[in-house]
Amino acid sequence: MHLPHEAMLLRIFIGESDRCHRQPLYEAIVLKARAMHLAGATVLRGPMGFGKSSRLHTAKILRLSMDLPMVIEIVDTEEKINGFLPVLDTMMGGGLVTIEKVRVIDYRAGPDDPASSP
Numbered sequence: 001m002h003l004p005h006e007a008m009l010l011r012i013f014i015g016e017s018d019r020c021h022r023q024p025l026y027e028a029i030v031l032k033a034r035a036m037h038l039a040g041a042t043v044l045r046g047p048m049g050f051g052k053s054s055r056l057h058t059a060k061i062l063r064l065s066m067d068l069p070m071v072i073e074i075v076d077t078e079e080k081i082n083g084f085l086p087v088l089d090t091m092m093g094g095g096l097v098t099i100e101k102v103r104v105i106d107y108r109a110g111p112d113d114p115a116s117s118p
Contacts, residue, residue, distance in 0.1 A: 012095060
């Protein structure tokens with residue numbers, strides 16, 4: 001899949017313990033994005049953070065949290081991101097979503113590319 005130079009970045013901030021039908025929410029979101037053929041998604045687990053409640057979530061040993069911050073980033077065209085938002089609405093119980101325009105530089109290894117050989 002070739003992305004245009006201009007795309008959208010959907011960033012979803014949730015907690016590690018958030019669920020969607022007994023499945024981790026971050027996993028459900030990525031699998032749904034894949035099923036809808038979005039260009040790419042990455043899940044990032046944060047070692048520390050806080051949200052609207054100002055409750056601190058941290059991975060420090062003395063204060064081990066079971067609800068660490070999670071960030072899901074999905075990149076695709078504006079049309080596909082906008083098409084994904086209503087689906088995301090049905091999955092989210094709480095959290096924060098941001099959308100921003102991004103410039104994509106797509107590096108793909110081809111058959112003549114020395115980086116693609118073993």
